[in-house]
Amino acid sequence: MEFFHRIEAALAAFASFVWGTPLLVLLVGGGLYLLLYSRLKPYRHMGHAVAILRGRYDDQRDPGQISHSRALSTALSGTLGLGNISGVAIAIAVGGPGAIFWMWITAIVGVATKFYTASLAVMFRGKDSAGELQGGPMYVIREGLGKRWMPLAVLFCVAGLCGNLPVFQANQTVQLLRESFAVPMGLVGEGGSLGFDFIVGCLIAAATAIVIIGRIQRISALAIRLVPGMVLFYLGIAVYVIATHFEQVPAAFALIFTDAFTGAAVAGGALGHVIKTGVSRGAFSNEAGIGTESMAHGAAKTREPIREGVVAMIGPVVDTLIVCTCTALLIILTGVWQGGAEVQGITMTATAFEQVFPGVGRWLLLFMVVPLAFTTIVANWYYSGKCLSFLAGAHTQKYYTPVYIALVVIGAVASMDAVNNIIIGMYAIMAIPTMVSTLMLAPKVNAAAHDYFTAQAHESQPEASKTA
Known part of the structure; x- marks a missing residue:
């Protein structure tokens, strides 16, 4: 037991070290630089992003594997999930309500970051060892920066292979199923059951195997069916909570803003x-600057890199500014964040749901979380598999899939603290090559954006003005 405590302590120290000031400057400072460097031009084209998602610019003859809407749904399926539910609760428990403000900041600058990273993912697509066209930070580095920068590509893939493991999603999904279903039904005691966790982990693993056999096409088809409906369902719950606690909403927002600058965290943390x-939680949630979502956007059927960059901007808005805010308000308005150290992670959010909807709250959360967590698990297989394929060849993916399925089961019975620190730490490592390559290649995106938006403006002019 002492050995495992030491391992957990070491992993916690690792996560804390890599998420130090230099990385915060790289992610937030780099995103702010991209925001200013773009002169806010991408932010002015959200309406164009909606037109693209509606299929107006789809062409089946374009290179790539999936449509723009499926690329965004796949990217969101990797970000929307327990990071928005459990991750927000962990952020409040560890950093206080003020941590939510800094999650918002990552989303605002993340819009610009995603515009650049997704544009580059299409602009510098490359072929894997099987000759299939692929996108992602590793190909951006290889094709855009050249072979002398390959160590950065390798670093991204090694970290991506570890950071996209299914252990966190499996762990928190099983915890929610146990506490919302098994314990109330008397199937297991309050202390939990290793047998229950193992069986549920096996069931999730089996379902994962069925979906990933179809690769990115089946993953994207699942994502586009589940993600929009679950987001609307969660928004409906949030609207109800806000309506029933309307008088407390201004105070909740005031608490987030004041705590963000006073550092009066639950754990006594400084600013x-x-x-x-x-x-760190914002980056884990919306993945702006991390690079994983670029692998999904890089699979889009398009010849226009900027078009996919515009679509990618919607990700941080939906993921962090909308869904994470809903979770934060639910936790703050119900007061469960003051429940002490014994209420943490997904349990905190479940407690808030139960308080608002007595008797059925945990079931409602279960209805939303399980599908989103599952889509994240299958999306992470795609991401980690692409990292392995880049490192060791496309043929290795068939050997990796059984290992990934086994890790779903392992995650179901693992310690949450250890799991959480591994994933968070690897996400930090992934951000280094992603942000460095993005900042270096940003001028190419600006040049392409100027041409693209100029052409779009010309196309949108009335015919008479064109011929005048």
């Missing part, structure tokens, strides 16, 4: 700790 918690 720097609150910022670190919010930024």
Whole structure:
């Protein structure tokens, strides 16, 4: 037991070290630089993003594997999930309500970051060892920066292979199923059951295997069916909570803003700790600057890199500014964040749901979380598999899939603290090559954006003005 405690302590120290000030400057400072460097031009084209998602610019003859809407749904399926539910609860428990403000900051600058990273993922697509066209930070580095920068590509893939493991999603899904279903039904005691966790983990693993056999096409088809409906369902719950606690809403927002700059965290953290918690959790939630979502956007059927960059901008808005805010308000308005150390992770959000909807709250959360967590698990297989294929060849993916399925089961019975620190730490490592390559290649995106938006403006002019 002492050995495992030491391992957990070492992993916690690792996560804290890599999420230090240099990385915060790279992610937030780099995103702010891209925001200013773009002169806010991408932010002015959200309406164009909606037109693209509606299929107006789809062409089946374009290179790529999936449509723009499926690329965004796949990217969101990798970000929407327990990071928005459990991750927000962890952020508040560790960093206080003020951590939410810094999550918002990562989303606002993340819009610009995603515009650049997704544009580059299409602009610098490359072929894997099987000759199939692929996108992602590793191909951006290889095709855009050249072979002398290959160590950065390798670093991204090694971290991506570890950071996209299914252990966190499996762990928190099983915890929610146990506490919302098994314990109330008397199937297991309050202390939990290793047998229950193992069986549920096996069932999730089996379902994962069925979906990933169809690769990115089946994953995207599942995502586009589940993700929009679950987001609307969660928004409906949030609207109800806000309506029933309307008088407390201004105070909740005031608490988020004041705590963001006072550092009065639950754990007694200083301001720097609150910022670190919010930024790391925001990055874990919306993945702006991390690079995983670029692998999904890089699979889009398009010849226009900027078109996919515009679509990618919607990700942080939906993921963090909308869904994470809903979770934060639910937790703050119900007061469960003050429940002490014994209420943490997904349990905190489940407690808030039960308080608002007595008797059925945990079931409602279960209805939303399980599908989103499942889509994240299958999306992470795609991401980690692409990282392995880049490192060792496309043929290795068939050997990796059984290992990934086994890790779903292992995650179901693992310690949450250890799991959480591994994933968070690897996400930090992934951000280094992604942000460095993005900042270096940003001028190419700006040049392409100027041409693209100029052409779009010309096309949108009335015919008479064109011929005048």
